[in-house]
Amino acid sequence: MKFWQALKEAIASIAGNKTRSFLTVLGIVIGVGAVIGVLSIGQGAEASIMGQIESIGTNVIYVFRGNRTEDVTNPKYLTTADADALANRARAPHILNIASVLSGQSSVRFGDESAQTSIMGVTGNYAEVIDLKLSEGSFFTESHITNRSSVVVLGPELAERLTGRQTELVGTTVHINNYPFRVVGVAAAKGGNQFSSPDMDAYIPITAMQLRVKRQNVPNAVDFLLIQAQDSNSIDEAMHEGRTLLRASHRLTSRQPDDFTMTNQEDMLSIANSITNILTIFLAGIAAISLLVGGIGIMNIMLVSVTERTREIGLRKALGARKFDIQLQFLTESAMLSVFGGLIGIGLGWLLGEIVGAVAANSGTPLVPEISLNSVLLATLFSLAVGIFFGWYPALRAANLEPVEALRYE
Amino acid sequence: MELTPQAVKPVIDVQNLTKDYYIGEIVVRALRGIDMQIFPGEMVAIMGPSGSGKSTLMNMIGCLDSPTSGDYYLDSLRVSDLHDDELAIVRNQKIGFVFQKYNLLPRIDAIENVALPLRYSEDTSNMRQRAEAALESVGLGDRMRHKPNELSGGQQQRVAIARALVNQPAILLADEPTGNLDSQSGKEVMELLIKLNQQQNTTIVLVTHDPTVALHAQRTIQLFDGLIKAPEAIA
Known part of the structure; x- marks a missing residue:
């Protein structure tokens, strides 16, 4: 079977069972929504902090008392x-x-x-x-x-x-x-x-x-x-x-460490950068766990779907479908489901970012959530991968059904 | 067999075919050495009580299952030791299935159901036209856009026959084709099969336990305990 035919069948099958399809992908929707939302807020926060630090001026060096990396007794x-x-x-x-x-x-x-x-x-x-x-x-x-x-x-x-x-x-x-x-x-x-x-x-x-x-x-x-x-x-x-x-x-000898710390704006930028990055990655990682849960949800429903459609699989095999054809059909379906969920999730994440941005603006902290093309592409590809990964086993089960057994299934 | 000229090769040639099933430790010998030949243009009924092995034989003829031993030539092609995917191609190209329960996909309309085997073919050109032609040949040219649940049982079975014919197979394999139909619809479906056999010379193998259906066939093969029972030919 040609790929576009498999795609058409997958869409027809998903559209033929809208409520169930939606509930199936809800986990993916929430997972992708959370990841996209966190990333957009994180990027917005980063831009906001960067803007603040840059507004100080790019050629300023701060000097503080004490040394933050080495132990210094009684810094002057x-x-x-x-x-x-x-x-x-x-x-x-x-x-x-x-x-x-x-x-x-x-x-x-x-x-x-x-x-x-x-x-x-x-x-x-x-x-x-x-x-x-x-x-x-x-x-x-x-x-x-x-x-x-x-x-x-x-x-x-x-x-x-x-x-x-x-x-x-x-x-x-x-x-x-x-x-x-x-x-x-x-x-x-x-x-x-x-x-x-x-x-x-x-x-x-x-x-x-x-x-x-x-x-x-x-x-x-x-x-x-x-x-x-x-x-x-x-x-x-x-x-x-x-x-x-x-x-x-400060009359320090060459063996004594500095009893002061100098940082420039670039250092502060990179520190702020790495702090927001770590926070963003940490939160996005937690959010990504729900993607995993969403993927398991898809696998669950695909397994149910394979059982429900055992006769159909048997029929398709009798009509000449090879293992690959059946596998392609179910894999396409789970991948499409997951990608649909991912796309809805991107919308949800955007909404989440906008809401947080509005709340932040109201409380006097300017934060413009940013959704980069990269995170959209990443979310789409990731949900595709989740769909293929968690659809693999159900699809394989479908493909390996014996035609005689499958046709006899009530 | 003497009625058939030597020059014509059988479309189905089964030699000493056996099939064993294992249920746990117990061996069930479903087929115990079947020899059978069916020639192009024949309409043959396979009969037998339940447990006689007729379903198993049908699965073998339909290339849905592989025999334990013996040879099976379909349209001169040795299919008894083909792999799963090769068998799928044979089923797609050489065999048209008609099932007792029609087995139409409920989500799609008549013409898409008929076109289904074409999707698994090498040649996917003119799918729509070929499916239309097949539906017209079973007299359902005006029902192409109907979904299965909008058709009567007889009409559904005719859609299934159109689907079986769409790839112009070597044989039409019908498993209790009238088993789910009322007598009027059953009669119409049998008339359609006879017409296909007589006018288009389609080779038809009927698996049935209904003697009145078997009467329409040119000859009947009786199965009993995994073996063919006595005289093969009936007038």
Whole structure:
């Protein structure tokens, strides 16, 4: 029998028993739907996180205290002195700018409204380093830093929350940790993700931070440093130079490991990438188990179908069907069933992704689910494979029926 | 046999055919040495009580089963030691089956049922036209699009006969063809078979236990305990 005839018969047979066919493939529908849904949400989440990290700027290196891969006892605090050491044009020609950051949680009050949020004590070039744009006013300057001025740049969402507006705020006063701060600017929206929302932050001079918000036991300690490389191509050189200078600044001998950690955006991208990938694969793997269950469902019904159609098989053999013809017929049927289920499942997965995306958007986390052509092709091929794998045994049973016995079957 | 000229070769030539079944340890000797020849254009009835081996013999003639020993030549082709798939081709090309219970596929209409053997043929050209011609030859040209459950028993059996004829086989093998029909429909089906035999010279082998059906045949072969009983030829 020609393949297209087998295909026609399979479709006729599936269509001839719609309810049962649908119930048979329900397992595949749910399995493929779950896999596609998880993959689309995973890819959407990945894109969202990538976008966030990329929005920081592509040529920024983060320096944290301590070493995450090697054991270091008593790592030195990072201080503003380290930042000064890094600002060495002669020995670090690839480093453009260094910003120090000391952050903490505090209350911010405007009139009767107040909010608990992250206060970022930063140096004057911070805005330049992370490419922070202002929608009004200007970022504080070196003189503000030197004078420990009580000035603040508000994140747009924070401004909105406190004052109900994002404009005409320069010159007004907010209270941070109950100290009055004069607003000098409002940042432009940067967007947020599930890990941080810079639009809710308030930026003040690092010196004011030390004085008014976060008293430090170690003088001039900072939480982290940001190194801006000349451009995205000189990241590696800038990291190397920075590391050499920091080791010298911390007086580390050549046998001592680094007592600080440097990561650049690419590292963070790849870490975030691998985290979302692992999560996606893990969830998709769990979802794939239901595909297995779906396949067993198909095998079950195909076995019933073979028994039900024993006489038909006997007749077909009497009329000249070879073993191969019978096997092809049943295999085509189970494969078609499974592929139909897979196609419905892709639709279901798309729907699932859209729903999760809508829920996420409603709760303030932008997540656009993405269904790649690859995952659609993969799901289709996988359900085809499931159909063939689980249809094999029933088809073989049908093909091996003895014509005499099969014709006699009641 | 002296009535048949030596030059004509038998279409069915069975020599010392035996068939043993095993039911557990017990051997059932269903056929114990059958010699039989059927010539082109003959209409022969095979009769016998139940358990006589006539179903087994029919399965052998129909190439649905292989004999334990002996030779079977169908249309000069030695089929007694062919493999399953080779037997399938022989069934498709050389044998037209008519069953007691019609065995039509309920999902598909008359013409598709008739075309079914063509799907398993080498030559799949003009399937529709050939199936139409076969249906017209059994007088059902106006019922092509009817599904089996929209046809009477007699009509269904005529569809089954059309299906048996569609590949122009060497023999038509009918197993109790009127067994499920009322007497009027049964008579019509027998008349159709006789017409095919007389007008188109189709070789027909009838397996039946009904003497009135057997009367239409030119000769009757009586089976008893796996052997052919006494004189083969009846006037």
